Amino acid sequence: MHNTGDVKVPIGPQHPALKEPESFLLTLRGEKITAASVKIGYNHRGIEKACEGRTYIQDLYLIERICGICSHSHSTAFAQAVEEIAGIEIPARAKYIRTIVAELERVHSHLLWLGVAGHEIGFDTLLMYTWRDREVVMDILAQLTGNRVNYGMNTIGGVRRDIKAEQIPQVLKGVDTLEERTKYYIKIAGEEPTLINRLSKVGMLSYEDAIRMGAVGPTARASGVQRDVRKDDPYAAYADIDFKVITHNTCDVYGRTIVRVLELMESFQIIRQLLAKLPEGPISVRAPRKIPVGEAVSRYEAPRGEDLHYVRANGTDKPDRVKVRAPTLANVQAVALMLEDRYLADMPIVVAAIDPCFSCTDRLVSINYVDHNSKNTFEWEKIHRDSIEWYKKRGIDFAKLNKTF
């Protein structure tokens, strides 16, 4: 065969290498990728719109289910935004408890990532090891919050469950076990030749590109960018805590692995400090049911990077607009750059290296026809009116709630 033409390979929405439904169309010349296009939207559920029809407390539970892996990140970011609009100052103990759960979530998410990354490079032993160890942190989370995933810990004005004094030694014991195991993973990452050779110089993203593409979280930090909301714009209890921002300068998937395993060590230190300093007092303050008119942006360092929530309130018990910019949306732009002129075999690990979460990211794909006379083109006003009608049929009348319509 002397065919030198390009070959198009569709991957997804159901594919063993993908954990979530998304679809890639890769154009290959030989083994090299010359062009990549991604089709998302399989996971789009319309949460932002649904938030407008529910009360703030209901939204908190809905927002938590944007993503099951970083659920606490989303609910905290939303709660912070609403508290800012309402002018609520939450008690110090609530801030500490939120931060403890956040760091435990980071531990579970990074261990999960390490396993998935191992699986993507054919190192399934690592998957089985990390997921076994991950059960330790899942047990701690289940004990503190009552659920393994989707903790339901936040409420507007604080947290819903207190950490009892007798729980603290068990948490610390679990953290000690995990620290021992993480030291072992750091050793593997530094010594195991298969891991180093497979991950080095794969998925390169230079310092300049990371800044230009707006990369966040471990993806940016592995390219040497000092970017961490916990340090840059401290929220919850991070201002009282001493920790390092981990960066690495290899700019590849190997660097992203190192950043994540070292961040695990930082997280253990943060959890210990928080538990030692845990202030006494109430865990929540009473929040009004109706939130006054106003808008707020809340930033939060999720395990994958900066999570941004925008909330606009209109004086009723339901928000006027909720906007979520999940970290994957910021990072996914860089993936196309990383894949360019790389081998097909590198594709799963390069995509996995940003720790993508498509359920956080998925947007509605809208098609704009070039022909403006086409009847298929919807004007914004028409979509707006249709959505109001749609909800009116189901007994929700926005026009009554919001005079600006």
Added chain:
Amino acid sequence: MGVITKIVNWGRRKSPWVLHFNTGACNACDIEIIAGLTPTYDLERFGVLLKGTPRHADVLLCSGPVTRQIESRLKMIYEQMPEPKFVVAVGTCACTGGVFKGCYNVKAGINTVIPVSAYIPGCPASPKALIDGVTKLLNSLEESPKKK
């Protein structure tokens, strides 16, 4: 029941091959399914093996409310599976639509699109519930091989 059918049923019961398909879930049920397959819970001790293609699968594990974009793909995957096939709805969203019920881009539950053999509720369904559901499904095969 002929001898051949008995042997085939025995094989199916002792080693069902499953395919996991995310139909718009929030990842919570998906990570719990993987947790169920890894050492602490270890579904593999019941012979359950995770497969990559619908053509090898006996059981389809679906998580999440069905989004409108995934609907046709879910049907396509279901049709590709060989008979007899079983569908397990994992999590409250897959059972009924859960918190996403009423969202504009979401159908309510897997059973609005394809027939379901077992429902495992929970948000997310814990690995323990998953093991319980899968073993109950396998035990039901012992009595009468369902044709769905």
